[in-house]
Amino acid sequence: MTYAKVENGQVTRIGLPKTGTLSDGRTVSCYDKLPEDTLLQEGWLPYIDNPPEYDPETQYLEVVDPTITENEVVANYIVQQREIVTPEPTLEQKIADIQIALAELYGMGV
Numbered sequence: 085m086t087y088a089k090v091e092n093g094q095v096t097r098i099g100l101p102k103t104g105t106l107s108d109g110r111t112v113s114c115y116d117k118l119p120e121d122t123l124l125q126e127g128w129l130p131y132i133d134n135p136p137e138y139d140p141e142t143q144y145l146e147v148v149d150p151t152i153t154e155n156e157v158v159a160n161y162i163v164q165q166r167e168i169v170t171p172e173p174t175l176e177q178k179i180a181d182i183q184i185a186l187a188e189l190y191g192m193g194v
Contacts, residue, residue: 087123088131088150088157095150095157098131133159142166 089097100123104115107126112118118126129152135145143163151158173181 086131086133087128090127090129090152090157093152095152100128129153130156131159132156135159135161136163138163 086098087100088095100116100118102116103111103113105111106122131150138145143165145161146164148160148162150160
């Protein structure tokens, strides 16, 4: 399970460190293995990351502020539409298009 550290109503870290300092000043190795009740006392809450479905070709996810409750932190996302960018044709492409148009206009074929 992933945890988020909440301090003063703000998420300050996502994911438990391997070594950390408890609120009483003791440094603990294997901090990420502490019992859940200790983590809760230290301000860590379960972090729920459940991104919505989206089409990565036409959309992307924007991360917004998480929702913090007494029991958990929930990641929030907004699905945004990607801008479709049409590349500007190169000079060579423009010349080729003009040549084709002229050939068609005068019935010459290319």
